[in-house]
Amino acid sequence: KAGVTQTPRYLIKTRGQQVTLSCSPISGHRSVSWYQQTPGQGLQFLFEYFSETQRNKGNFPGRFSGRQFSNSRSEMNVSTLELGDSALYLCASSLGGSQETQYFGPGTRLLVL
Amino acid sequence: SQKIEQNSEALNIQEGKTATLTCNYTNYSPAYLQWYRQDPGRGPVFLLLIRENEKEKRKERLKVTFDTTLKQSLFHITASQPADSATYLCALEVGGSTLGRLYFGRGTQLTVWP
Numbered sequence: 098k099a100g101v102t103q104t105p106r107y108l109i110k111t112r113g114q115q116v117t118l119s120c121s122p123i124s125g126h127r128s129v130s131w132y133q134q135t136p137g138q139g140l141q142f143l144f145e146y147f148s149e150t151q152r153n154k155g156n157f158p159g160r161f162s163g164r165q166f167s168n169s170r171s172e173m174n175v176s177t178l179e180l181g182d183s184a185l186y187l188c189a190s191s192l193g194g195s196q197e198t199q200y201f202g203p204g205t206r207l208l209v210l
Numbered sequence: 211s212q213k214i215e216q217n218s219e220a221l222n223i224q225e226g227k228t229a230t231l232t233c234n235y236t237n238y239s240p241a242y243l244q245w246y247r248q249d250p251g252r253g254p255v256f257l258l259l260i261r262e263n264e265k266e267k268r269k270e271r272l273k274v275t276f277d278t279t280l281k282q283s284l285f286h287i288t289a290s291q292p293a294d295s296a297t298y299l300c301a302l303e304v305g306g307s308t309l310g311r312l313y314f315g316r317g318t319q320l321t322v323w324p
Contacts, residue, residue, distance in 0.1 A: 101253070128310050139316035140254075140299065153311040187253050193310050195303065196242050196261070201253025 099124065101190050101202035109208045115176040118205045122169050122190030128152075129171040130199065131163060134185040146171055147193045175207075183209045212237040214315040216300060222321045223290055231285040231318045233300035240302035243276055243283050244312065248297045257298075258285075290322045 102121045110116050122129050130153075131143040142155035146165035165171045169190070175182055185206050189199035217232035233243070242261050246254035260267045260276045260283070267274045273286040287294050297319045301312040 130311070132314075140314040142311060142313070145310050147310055153308055189253070191310070195305055195309060196259060197310075198244070198256040198259070199254075199312060201255070203251075204253055 101188060101200050103186075103188055103202035103205050105205060106203065107206045107208075109210065110178050111210050112178055112180060114178050115174065116178060116207065118173045118175075118186055118188075118207075120171045120173070120188035120190075120202060122171070122188075123200055126190035126192055126200070127169055128191045128193030128197070129165055129169065130189045130191075131171070131173050132187045132189070133157075134187055134204070135183075140187070143173065178209045180209050183207060212313070214238070214300065214302060214313055216298075216315040216318045218318065219316070220319045220321065222323065225291060225322055225324050227290055229287040229290045229294070229320055229322070231298050231300075231320065233283040233285070233315055235281050235302060238281075238302050238304060238313065240278075241305040242303040243274075244301045244303065245272075245274060245283075245285050246299045246301060246314075248299060248317065254299055287320075290320075292322050292324055295321050 104119045128147045130145040132140045145153040149165045160176045163173045185204045187204045189201045191197040191199045213236045215234045244259045245257045248254040258274045260274045271288045275284045297317040299317040301314045
C-alpha cells in the first residue's frame with residue numbers, strides 16, 4: 098500500500114499571500130487530520146475530516162481552512178499568510194474509528210517571508 | 211487547563227542502557243494512549259497503543275505502561291542503540307465527541323551515544 102503523500106514538500110510564500118496544501122491518504126482511509134508543527138509549540142491539531150465532513154477542529158483562526166473530497170483526498174488552505182505560519186504541516190490518515198493508528202505523511206515545509 | 215507534558219525536552223543515554231520517557235497528562239480522561247517516533251524532517255511513525263484498562267504493553271525492545279491513577283505513561287526502550295535516537299511523542303485519544311482526534315505532547319528528543 099502506498100503511504101500518505103503530501104504536496105508540495107517545500108513552499109516559500111510572502112506575507113499576505115495564500116497557500117493550498119494537498120494530502121492523499123492511504124487507500125481505504127476515510128479520516129484525514131492536519132497538524133502544524135513548530136519547534137516552540139510542537140504538534141498542534143488543526144482539523145480532522147471524515148467522509149468529507151469536518152469532524153474535529155483545533156484552536157486556529159479562520160484563516161486556516163480545509164476540505165475533503167469524495168476520494169478522501171484533502172486540502173488545507175491558509176489565507177493572508179503571516180510570518181508565524183512558517184511551520185511543517187503534517188497530514189495523517191486513518192480509518193477514522195477508535196484506537197486507530199494515524200499514518201503521517203512527510204509534511205509540507207512552509208516558509209513565509 | 212488540559213496539558214500533556216513529556217519529561218525533559220532532551221534525554222541522553224549510553225548505548226545498551228534503558229531509556230525511560232515520561233508522559234504526564236492533566237484534565238484528560240484518555241481511553242487510549244499512543245506513542246510515536248519522529249525523525250528529523252519526517253512525519254511521526256506509530257509505535258505502540260495502550261488502552262486504559264491495560265497496565266503494560268510490550269513490543270520487541272519497547273515497553274509502555276499506563277497508570278490512569280497517576281495520569282502517567284512510561285515508555286521504555288531496553289538495550290538502546292544509536293539508531294533509537296529520535297523524538298518520541300505521546301498522544302492521547304479521548305474518544306466520544308472528539309473521536310478521531312489525538313492530543314500530542316511536545317515530545318522528548320532521545321540521543322543514544324555509543
